[in-house]
Amino acid sequence: MNRHATFLILLALLAIAVACGIFLGGSGLPAADVIDALLHPGGHGTAQAVVWQLRIPRVLKALLVGSSLAGCGVVFQAVLRNPLAEPYTLGVSAGGALGATVAIIAGLSGIALVFLCFAGCLLSIGAVLAMSTFRDFSTSTIILSGVVLSFLLSSVIMFLFSVASSRDVHASVLWLMGSLSGTDAVALPALLAALLVLLSGLALFARDMNLISLGDEKAHLLGLAPGPLKILLLGLASVVTGLCVAVSGIIGFVGLIIPHAMRRVAGADHQVLLPASMLAGGVFLLACDTLAQVVYRPYEMPVGVITGIAGGIFFLAYLLKASPPEVF
């Protein structure tokens, strides 16, 4: 598809998704009240509170987390030259989950929980990447070690569940399922700002990602020293992923399917693929989150369940439809 057309369509979808996110929500506020609240931001009514303190922050959070997860997927795939690489197949989620579970069982919350979760993410991905650099793993071995590490850490989480109180287990499970609802964390605006800065940092290197994705030798021959840049990109993407998991829990599949879909639509050139994936990731997660709130009101489904189901179906359909050489 034409690049301009791709971005126009994505922007149109963004507008629709944002409108849905603001007008639809768990509380079933009438549309007229929402419009009124939007036009009079200074008021003190219930509608104003719902729109300005709940829905708009949540929409922003969904967009930013979705963009980040998809953007990191693109970066991991390019740098590791493996279309299966994404934050979750690299073992990040499991590290974050363990950190959060430990925090919840230890009775911590707020910034301490965020911090432990973030540390868990970085430690696990650091371990996978360090192993791969140390032994010069092939890219498929990196994915495999990420998967193995995930299983290992999941077993540790299961052990913790078996000895924890049922209330803690319930809280941990809810957290693990991923949610964009908690806008109360102290450091949330700061975390979101950090994500924004890091994401624009990644976007500076789109052209280098093209070269790196051709392999170290070819990158080198086209005048780029790949080593330091790969470490920088992996580091940035890991930090962004860690922040995402810390503020929203485990939301799977976004980093895997969005880059794949965008590569089909917009092509493999990272100068287009990266911004298109970020845009599409934000739209996708926002749509999933809105769906999660309205699908059986007044209860809310965990958004990770929606992305998992939607992503899984999409991906299986894609695998069945695409001809073998295109898949991996």
Place this chain on the structure above:
Amino acid sequence: MTGLTATELKAGYQDHQVVHGVSFEVAPRTIFGLIGPNGSGKTTLFKCLCGLLKPWGGTIRLGPEDISRIPKRRLARTAAFIPQIHAVTFPYTVEEYVLMGRYPHRGRMSAFTREDKAIVEETMETLEIAHVRRQCIQRLSGGEMQRVFLACGLVQKPEILLMDEPTTHLDIGHQVRLLTMLSELSQAGGLTVLVTLHDLNLAGLYCSSLALLDHGLIHAHGSPGEVLTRDNIEHVYKVRTEVGRDPYLNRPHVYFMTGQD
């Protein structure tokens, strides 16, 4: 014009030396062929020339400059290295891939100019890949793929081009067409070319000088007539050989004697 000189080059991996002191000179505007059996050190030598492998000793000069002192990006504007044909992980289009050869000329964020686009266009026309420009590179045939790789190198606008086994995986028609293109580029375009080749007769036909590598040393070098002799080939490749003259082009032609006669 830029030539390439290697002096007493030594190289290897870990504790295993592969190249044991090799010296040669590639004259500007000529095609220089590096030949030798598997494991003789061709690829290792090639990697050294590209800067992918740090030599253990010796120097490589590009014109008057020591190649190890030339910054990477500037080197990529002077010399293009085309590795052996290999799979590309992501589905870039032909045009996107070829354009990457212009990256060394442009900054990280600066837009491509009309000049860049004209160079890419012209190169794709010359190499007859303009009609597949929107095709995904993973779906090309071997012959097209090799020309796309070459195009990416040529849009770097190098003075010297190095290709590692460009004719591997190509049928004889594509081999001849590719080497003919290279010889036109060197004669009309003033490009200096170094290729590693397996086919001795094609090497004799297209190269103005050859170096025959054996166990990491140069066994013979000079014009095709000087290098492609019965003694040299029998000694290095361990096959019974007769060398005649090609009656049409007056080039040396190697005949391999099978064991049956």
